[in-house]
Each structure stands twice: as structure tokens, then as C-alpha cells.
Amino acid sequence: MNRSRSEQFFKEALHFIPGGVNSPVRAFRGVGGTPFFAQSASGCRVWDEDGNPYIDYVCSWGPSILGHADPAILQAIQEAAENGVSFGIPTARELEMAKKISKWVPSIEKVRMTSSGTEATMSAIRLARGFTGRDKIIKFEGCYHGHVDSLLVKAGSGGLTLGQPDSAGIPRALAELTIALPYNDLEAVRRTLELYPGEIAAIILEPVVGNVGLILPLPGYLEGLRELTQKHEVILIFDEVMTGFRLARGGVQELHGISPDLSTFGKVIGGGLPVGAFGGRKEIMDFLAPLGPVYQAGTLSGNPLAMAAGLMQLQLLEERNAFQRLEELGQLLEDRVLATLKRKGAPYVWHRIGSMFSLFFTQGPVRNLKEAMGSDRERFARFFHLLLEEGVYLAPSQFETGFLSLAHGQEEIELTAQAMERALEKVIP
Numbered sequence: 001m002n003r004s005r006s007e008q009f010f011k012e013a014l015h016f017i018p019g020g021v022n023s024p025v026r027a028f029r030g031v032g033g034t035p036f037f038a039q040s041a042s043g044c045r046v047w048d049e050d051g052n053p054y055i056d057y058v059c060s061w062g063p064s065i066l067g068h069a070d071p072a073i074l075q076a077i078q079e080a081a082e083n084g085v086s087f088g089i090p091t092a093r094e095l096e097m098a099k100k101i102s103k104w105v106p107s108i109e110k111v112r113m114t115s116s117g118t119e120a121t122m123s124a125i126r127l128a129r130g131f132t133g134r135d136k137i138i139k140f141e142g143c144y145h146g147h148v149d150s151l152l153v154k155a156g157s158g159g160l161t162l163g164q165p166d167s168a169g170i171p172r173a174l175a176e177l178t179i180a181l182p183y184n185d186l187e188a189v190r191r192t193l194e195l196y197p198g199e200i201a202a203i204i205l206e207p208v209v210g211n212v213g214l215i216l217p218l219p220g221y222l223e224g225l226r227e228l229t230q231k232h233e234v235i236l237i238f239d240e241v242m243t244g245f246r247l248a249r250g251g252v253q254e255l256h257g258i259s260p261d262l263s264t265f266g267k268v269i270g271g272g273l274p275v276g277a278f279g280g281r282k283e284i285m286d287f288l289a290p291l292g293p294v295y296q297a298g299t300l301s302g303n304p305l306a307m308a309a310g311l312m313q314l315q316l317l318e319e320r321n322a323f324q325r326l327e328e329l330g331q332l333l334e335d336r337v338l339a340t341l342k343r344k345g346a347p348y349v350w351h352r353i354g355s356m357f358s359l360f361f362t363q364g365p366v367r368n369l370k371e372a373m374g375s376d377r378e379r380f381a382r383f384f385h386l387l388l389e390e391g392v393y394l395a396p397s398q399f400e401t402g403f404l405s406l407a408h409g410q411e412e413i414e415l416t417a418q419a420m421e422r423a424l425e426k427v428i429p
């Protein structure tokens with residue numbers, strides 16, 4: 001495949017942008033080689049600057065759940081833009097969005113919009129600390145909650161891909177307030193809460209982890225966390241930036257029937273524009289300025305274009321019966337991939353929930369970061385590049401998750417399965 005224009009752009013970008021990219025995960029460091037530069041996208045396909053098409057399983061890292069450039073979203077953005085692209089003044093759309101979120105996610109009594117998932121988790125942590133008057137927080141190894149100082153400790157996603165799950169530049173005093181525990185280990189949480197009575201403000205987690213590849217909660221794990229946090233009066237924060245409005249209308253919390261105290265969102269509710277949100281119990285949310293003492297703000301928060309795109313996306317998810325359809329597509333992909341993997345007799349762990357999936361080359365199981373690290377990343381890298389050559393784009397790291405959109409269909413899934421079959425022939429002799 002000729003990618004000479006992309007290669008040229010990347011070479012030049014290295015001179016002007018650190019690492020040539022505006023977010024490290026785009027740099028292909030986890031799989032080697034040169035990233036392609038996107039020129040356009042439509043439906044489930046992205047075209048690079050050399051005109052090569054790819055079936056896209058990254059979907060802008062989640063938000064393109066309808067597929068790229070859906071005409072209804074484009075029209076919503078266009079119509080909103082004609083009335084002004086930013087006001088910094090309250091708008092009716094923000095109210096509509098808040099009402100919609102609290103209708104879809106019952107644990108949300110009040111919600112505030114931000115411009116990114118990172119802002120949402122950063123604000124939720126500050127709020128939990130302000131509300132409880134406690135400083136320590138618990139997170140889980142491999143969970144990634146954006147590039148927030150307190151949360152870049154044993155973090156997944158890009159840092160992990162680069163072998164730097166702890167970032168430089170974070171004051172030790174702050175990092176020491178973050179306790180990182182293995183995911184899916186309830187006993188470790190119980191022991192820690194008993195060790196620090198009255199000191200832990202919050203437990204934050206991805207209830208389904210999507211930043212070490214995809215890892216699912218063991219039966220009873222999320223329910224156990226809810227019980228323990230209630231017992232110790234610790235704020236439970238579900239980071240549903242990836243899973244919210246994707247796995248179900250009400251995210252993982254709906255699937256498990258759990259009410260976290262606070263939740264964070266992003267991706268899907270912006271319809272592809274930069275959006276995040278955090279919300280939860282009214283008494284906690286009312287601790288925010290201007291009502292309460294915890295300050296949090298954003299000039300572009302609730303931006304009219306982002307709200308218009310997000311509201312249209314949520315409406316279309318409902319109209320297109322999205323969650324059932326995404327499950328059907330996920331099942332279709334799974335059936336085809338598993339048939340191929342089984343025929344090959346390869347060591348593998350396949351994880352899928354709805355439209356999110358991951359393949360690890362390992363005997364498994366993969367229940368936490370340590371076990372994910374035991375997978376054959378070199379084999380994954382070869383598999384990734386063979387697929388890319390066939391026009392199938394998976395996330396360029398073992399430590400990311402695949403996403404399906406409503407624009408993927410039987411045809412693309414069949415093409416993907418065939419490409420995977422050929423790639424597996426080569427990576428598993």
C-alpha cells in the first residue's frame with residue numbers, strides 16, 4: 001500500500017509537533033511504523049492522504065458510534081453554527097442535554113458539561129475531595145481517566161503503550177495520595193479501605209476497562225465495590241467516558257443495576273465534537289460553584305455546536321435502535337473471529353461487550369493489567385500491520401479497544417474476518 005504522502009506529512013510534523021502527533025496514542029509507538037494521516041471519513045471508512053480506504057474500528061476512539069460524517073449530525077452542526085458558534089452564555093440546548101442525560105442515566109440528578117473526558121474526571125475527583133474533606137483516592141492499575149495529575153498513576157492507554165504508566169511532572173506529594181490497586185480484586189479494596197479509615201475520598205474506575213485492551217468486571221465485582229464504598233462512605237465514581245451511551249442508554253451502570261455517586265462521560269454525547277460531562281447525586285453536585293465551595297469552570301463548556309451534535313446523536317441512537325443493533329454486529333464479528341481463531345488453534349483471549357472488543361494473544365485469563373501485560377505484543381503488532389495492509393484499521397496498540405459503529409455492516413465484517421484469517425496464517429505459523 002502506498003502511503004508516501006502520509007509518510008511525508010509525518011516526517012514534517014515531527015519538526016513542528018512533539019512526536020508528530022497531538023495525542024501520543026496516534027503515533028503508532030505500540031506497533032511500530034508510521035501513522036497514516038486521515039484525509040476524510042464516511043460511514044465506517046476512513047481514507048488516508050494517499051487515498052487508501054480503511055474499515056475503521058477506532059471510530060475516533062469511540063464517539064463515531066453512528067459512523068463518520070452522518071448527514072443528520074452534519075446538518076445539526078450546520079444549523080447551530082448559523083446562529084453563532086460560541087456564546088459563553090447559557091443556552092436551551094444545554095438544558096435539553098442535562099435533561100436527556102438524567103433521563104437516560106438514573107443515577108444522574110444533576111450534571112455539568114465540560115469540553116473533554118479529562119476535564120470531567122479531574123472535576124469529579126476535586127468534587128469528591130471537596131465534598132468528603134478527604135484527600136486520598138483509589139484507582140485501578142491500567143484504568144485510564146485522561147491525563148489528570150492525580151490519575152496518571154499506573155494508568156493505561158498511551159502511557160502504558162509507551163512503557164510509562166506514571167508520568168513525569170506530577171508532584172510526588174500528589175501521586176502519593178493516589179492508591180492504585182489491581183482491577184477485579186475486591187479483597188485488595190476491602191483491605192485498603194480498612195487500612196485508611198476516613199481517609200479515602202473516592203474510588204474511581206472504568207466499570208468496563210477499555211484502556212489496557214478490553215477487560216470485563218468479574219461477576220459481583222462492581223456490586224461489591226458499591227457495597228464497600230457505601231459502608232465506608234467513600235464516593236464511587238464510574239468513568240463511563242467510553243462506555244456511556246455506547247453499551248446501553250445508561251452505560252455499564254444500567255447493565256449492572258448500580259448507582260454510582262458520580263459518573264463521568266464523554267465521546268458519544270458530543271457526536272464527535274469535544275465534549276465531556278460529570279454528574280451524579282444532587283447533594284454532591286451542589287457542592288460546585290456557584291452554589292458550593294468547589295470551583296470548576298469552562299468557557300467552552302456546553303458549546304452550542306457540541307450540544308447540537310450530541311443531542312442529534314442521542315436522538316438517532318434511539319431512533320435507530322442502536323444498542324440492539326450494535327450487539328448484533330458485535331456478535332457477528334465475534335462469531336467470525338472466533339471461528340477463525342479456533343481453526344488456527346492459537347493461544348488467544350477474546351473479550352467483547354456489545355460494540356467494544358479486544359484480542360489478546362495469550363493463554364489468559366486477562367482479568368487485570370498484569371495479565372494483559374503477559375500477552376504477546378509483538379505478535380499483536382504484526383497482526384495489526386497485516387490488517388492495516390488489507391485496509392482494516394484496529395487501534396495501534398494492544399492496550400486499546402476496538403469499536404464498532406452502526407455504519408459497519410455484514411459486508412465489512414466479512415471483509416475484516418477474511419483479512420484476519422490471512423493475517424493469523426502469517427502470525428501463527
Ligand code: HOZ
Nearest residue numbers: 023025061157158211400
Ligand atoms: N485510550 C484513549 C481514550 N480513552 C485514546 C485517545 C487518546 O488518548 O488520544
